[in-house]
Amino acid sequence: MILIPIIAVMFALALDLIFGDPTNRYHPTVWMGKLIGKSIPYIKSQNPITDKINGILLLVLLITMVSILIASLSYSLKYIENLDLSILYKILFMGASIVLVGILLKTTIAIKGMEEHASKIMNSISKNDLDGARVQLSMIVKRDTKNLDKQHVISATLESISENIVDGITGPLFYFSIFGLIGAFVYRTVNTADSMIGYKTEIFRNIGWFTANCDKILNFLPSRLTSLVMVFSCIVLKEDWKHSIHIMKRDGPKTESPNAGYPMATLAGALGIKFEKMEHYVLGDGNSEITERHFRATISIMKVTTILFVLFFTVPVILLLSYLGLMI
Template sequence: MARTGVLTAAGLMLGWLADQAFGDPQRGHPVAGFGRVATAYERVSYADRRTNGVLNEVVLVGAVTGLGVALSSGARRPFARVCMTALATWTVLGGRSLAREAEAVAAHLAADDLPAAREQVSHLVSRDTQALDADGVARAALESVAENTSDAVVAPLFWGAVAGIPGLLAYRAINTLDAMVGYRNDRYGNFGWAAAKLDDLANWLPARLAGALAVVAAPVVGGEPSQAVRAIVEQSGAHPSPNGGVVEAGFAGALGVRIGGRNSYDGVVEDRGELGYGSAPTPSDLVRANRLALAVSAGSVLVSAGLAALVHRGRLPQVRRHR
């Protein structure tokens, strides 16, 4: 009987290849379906209290984790385990779709179509985009590529390596809920507290893995690993996110550009600190950022496959045959 770690590793790699080849499903995406369920449940679970937010996380993340356990338990044969892991991996990854969005932003900027670039980048970021100039649009897109490479590729692969199918699905539920309610505003300041904190915890190790991979991959985009290390060490702490700052600083240092600074969210200005030491990013830097993201993504699937082989060294339970 094959070792479960090898099967998990194979499933992660196949799922990553499927994401690179096809991107997100255009219709009936399971993550979108989860979002609709979460929105419906919020109507009955919401109150401006942290305890209600904690309960919201327990119920929704717990339900998705339970589904992952059931799917994993049902896939007892080696071939079924690989296929189910690959399908779950493809479902939760978003690397190719992220690259397509960034490519579209770069194309609009290269064509000097600033209104179209502003509209396109609004698909990637939650900041106010209508007043951004070309440099601001390019910066917003590059920051999204960096952070979402960690959130939508490195982190799910990491948790898939650690906890298999349940880890893949649970992480995506945690990250989705943070994107839905993890805001410091009047409605979600208390209710979304648990979602934000749990997402920070789930991304702590993956973000640092993503930052390290950006350092290693810097030469792929003509960058210096030492500059990426310097940016992470010296500048990541200025970012309000304990995880986003590490990844964005690593990308900025590797690419030799300067990102970060002041952003507006629903009219509220937030200073995220400067990251990197070069000039403001250009459309060509977005192309380089996508290349760096792909290198980080490829590195993460290899690391995760190796981690899975180490963590899951048991054997699948033998399927009993009734004669």
């Protein structure tokens, strides 16, 4: 039924905005992270080639496990859908499917969770608790936060929000639109693995090599498409959308990641501010101090981008694939 995935997306977003993330005990992404963390000591070796092979096998195993579980569920739903049921049972089945798919899809999305964590950082800043803000920031970024000043802490916070628009919202929705729940969960699996082992450190350089490259490939289209949708969000919110396009084109490719720079540069241009990761990159050319207003504007851009992405991409793609008989 064509309405099931569309309504499920709306339901998933509503669940996230109302309830946020479930506790770690019930969060599949957390389960995945724990499994990866426990696997590393057993597969880490002193041989670079062995590490790369083990890293490939780890990610392939994780993707296979997730795909089998979600495919089994999808097959079961399809089987029931094709049964000769009464109208009442079909309506009940449709409702149950929407709830189930929506709940599962929600676990791949993080809007309220990102807002709440970023708000804690900003709250610490407002109380002049810079050390507390640094500690909270360290939970969501890879960089060393111990010596960051106030402006660099706020900059890193807004950068993380802009990255999360892709990693925690539009990325899962992009792959759900095309491949259904399997797409969203495989994307989230790769993304989670990359956040844990996709580092260019001595420990993870080889074991996380395959994961990091898969993440780059999967995020190539979503990051650029999201940046364009962010521009439309800026138009809706009356931010500087023309400058956002200019900075996106100019500074998007400056980051080490081939994807992360685009949403960050778009945001910096829209707000007329500058993002800086010391000794790595500078995005934007604004000289004004980053303030609470910029934080609130960033949250608004994240939420409006989510709505527009669903309207401009998710729903049209689902409708098109359903019309062509290609919806998974």
